[in-house]
Amino acid sequence: MNIELTVVMPCLNEAETLAICIKKAQAFFTAENIAGEIIIADNGSTDGSIQIAEQLQAQVVHVKEKGYGSALKGGIETANGTYIIMADADNSYDFSTLLPFIVQLRAGYDLVVGNRFKGGIKTGAMPFLHKYLGNPVLSFIGKLFYKIEIGDFHCGLRGFTKAAFLKMDLKTSGMEFASEMIVKAKLKKLKITEVPTILHPDGRSRKPHLNTWSDGWRHLRFLSLYSPNWLFLYPALVLMIIGIVSSTLLIIHPIQIKNVVLDVHTLLYTSSFVLIGFQFLVFYCLTKIYAVENDLLPKSNRYDKLFKYINLERGLVLGVLILIIGCILSYYGVFIWKSKDFGNLNPTNTLRIVIPAVFTILLGIQVILFSLFFSILGLKNNK
Numbered sequence: 001m002n003i004e005l006t007v008v009m010p011c012l013n014e015a016e017t018l019a020i021c022i023k024k025a026q027a028f029f030t031a032e033n034i035a036g037e038i039i040i041a042d043n044g045s046t047d048g049s050i051q052i053a054e055q056l057q058a059q060v061v062h063v064k065e066k067g068y069g070s071a072l073k074g075g076i077e078t079a080n081g082t083y084i085i086m087a088d089a090d091n092s093y094d095f096s097t098l099l100p101f102i103v104q105l106r107a108g109y110d111l112v113v114g115n116r117f118k119g120g121i122k123t124g125a126m127p128f129l130h131k132y133l134g135n136p137v138l139s140f141i142g143k144l145f146y147k148i149e150i151g152d153f154h155c156g157l158r159g160f161t162k163a164a165f166l167k168m169d170l171k172t173s174g175m176e177f178a179s180e181m182i183v184k185a186k187l188k189k190l191k192i193t194e195v196p197t198i199l200h201p202d203g204r205s206r207k208p209h210l211n212t213w214s215d216g217w218r219h220l221r222f223l224s225l226y227s228p229n230w231l232f233l234y235p236a237l238v239l240m241i242i243g244i245v246s247s248t249l250l251i252i253h254p255i256q257i258k259n260v261v262l263d264v265h266t267l268l269y270t271s272s273f274v275l276i277g278f279q280f281l282v283f284y285c286l287t288k289i290y291a292v293e294n295d296l297l298p299k300s301n302r303y304d305k306l307f308k309y310i311n312l313e314r315g316l317v318l319g320v321l322i323l324i325i326g327c328i329l330s331y332y333g334v335f336i337w338k339s340k341d342f343g344n345l346n347p348t349n350t351l352r353i354v355i356p357a358v359f360t361i362l363l364g365i366q367v368i369l370f371s372l373f374f375s376i377l378g379l380k381n382n383k
Contacts, residue, residue: 271355330357
């Protein structure tokens with residue numbers, strides 16, 4: 001018999017609620033006449049959860065590597081269903097109400113995510129910080145960074161096709177697995193939608209495995225690292241634009257804002273903005289290359305153009321030109337000093353020459369070094 005739907009439940013000591021979850025899923029199969037199977041991805045239970053699952057004729061997959069993501073991957077990889085629905089085994093989600101997910105999957109969607117904010121969150125089902133800070137903020141960041149119209153990035157109830165799961169090639173082992181699934185689905189251009197889902201208070205007497213701060217940080221870290229534009233490129237552009245504009249104005253003359261005078265001391269900081277911004281730009285390029293070459297991010301047309309327009313020869317020419325400007329400014333500064341018989345100088349005047357001289361020398365050397373390293377990374381692309 002061909003299996004249409006596999007329900008996967010990660011399990012780590014869920015004896016209190018596992019049986020009711022399995023029975024609800026089995027009842028759903030019968031009510032909707034669906035050929036289905038239930039896989040319990042056990043992550044080292046010692047409370048009798050394994051025996052409960054076996055007694056109810058659910059398939060138990062033993063996953064040695066610890067973590068929410070590891071357990072789910074272990075269970076999903078053994079699934080025989082065309083469609084897969086995953087959810088926690090703590091009875092916080094009702095396995096008898098999976099039809100909206102099946103409808104959307106049958107309609108051609110690759111990933112269907114539950115939205116607890118649309119479906120309803122029962123009293124006591126979600127901690128205050130998760131409901132009003134963690135989930136809304138992280139979901140907003142996910143929507144902003146990746147342009148995904150999903151309102152609940154961390155809903156544990158979601159369905160997807162087995163083919164889509166293989167395309168996503170998920171890597172993470174912890175709670176950030178939920179974020180990675182949505183991000184990878186978007187990057188792989190899979191069809192994504194969401195359905196309202198009700199979240200109930202879980203039926204466990206112990207504390208949940210989820211750790212508010214550490215797991216929240218793992219989600220945020222993942223969303224940031226998979227979006228080099230927001231992590232490196234945009235800060236680079238902001239710093240460099242602010243630094244270049246403000247430094248240019250300060251080189252011409254001091255800037256007075258009411259009783260505050262910004263002069264060469266401020267110029268030292270504004271010029272450093274440009275250098276810091278350039279470092280961000282370098283890290284953007286290197287992160288992009290690493291992510292693409294290791295299949296963490298898909299290769300785009302813009303990626304190929306990166307090596308087309310940024311090459312060793314152009315980088316060396318630009319770096320040398322900037323370096324020459326720095327040397328000329330340095331010579332001019334020494335010339336002014338010589339005209340004063342190498343005596344005391346007016347710092348306000350000379351630093352307007354010395355700071356740009358040092359800045360351009362540093363920037364020129366950085367451009368040259370980056371061009372050399374970038375060309376090494378691009379050898380494979382130039383074949």
